[in-house]
Amino acid sequence: MSRIIVVTSGKGGVGKTTTTSNLGAALAKQNRSVALIDADFGLRNLDLLLGLEERVVYTAIDVLAGECRLAQALVKDKRLKGLVLLPAAQNRNKEAVRPEQMQKIATALAKGYDYILIDCPAGIELGFRNAISAAQEALIVTTPEVAAVRDADRVIGLLEAEGVNKISLIVNRVKPHMVEENKMMSVEDVLELLGVPLNGVVPVDEKVIEATNRGEPLVLGEFESTPAMAYTNIAKRLEGEKVPFLDLMANQGNILSRLRKIFGG
């Protein structure tokens, strides 16, 4: 039984595409077959983050137009067996696709893959409705910032109204030192506001940028990094494993902040 999951956030720039690429890679690493759908028509980037941009030949639009078969449009990741990407068209806009068409593609892919991850565009217009039309589950990506949390709440409401009730949260770009100093909302704060179950916590890390520079999902990197661990854990949780959340606050605190703690700061 395959699962169709949309990765969405409302606000742009919170890490949807990074999450989709890393999660796809992490699931594939756990020997799952994964098809990633880039639903961001006109502003596709998933191919770039995966390092597959040069191998894109056909896009979802070509499949819908009958110019190629679905299997032809899929770009296979050579590093990871079982990971494929269905690219979005770059020369079209979001109106080029309708929700029913998206549904058709996702259901067709669901026959051959364990996971279908849909990278949703920002916003709540047609692009969003296309991306969620086939989804049975949703992963909400947000950051501990006011605009991102507000938009996440809006999107959760819209998903619930569409009957997507299996919703969980990924809190991205947490800065432990700021949380420590009460200058950033904690994961608990965000959870309290949004009221959906937590699926993962990803700390801010320069390695994320380095990995995207190279077009290589973090989980493929030689060195184990905290964000890579976070994504692997999210993949395991999707698989139903009980994995404790990373304690980002554990290594927190220089001498000063520890002293502050001791002295009741």
Next chain:
Amino acid sequence: MLFPWKNNDNSKDHAKSRLKLIIAHDRASINSDILKAMREEILDVVARYVEVDREEMEFSLSNDQRMTSLTANLPIRQIKRLGELQRQLQENNGLDLQKIEVVEIDKTADSKNAPSK
């Protein structure tokens, strides 16, 4: 102050309290037509049994976690007599109270509450 670097003004608390407010507001934005239709229908049912003061009544939506709740405050003017209710029920076999009551509701609604609609 013992620790001058300790900043009491926690911007996180600002973020959280502002979000609480704005999210509650965002979530409550049910289409006003739907809300109005729902209010009328609820009143129809209640008015079969008691006479409601339509000028003093209040309908409001509030939020807590992911639960939005509808609070209706309906001051009762008069409770209908049991005999009257039973007669209505008998006349309609308890199935279709709608027709009789709609007339009655319209009367009260139009005469007392028309401007506030």
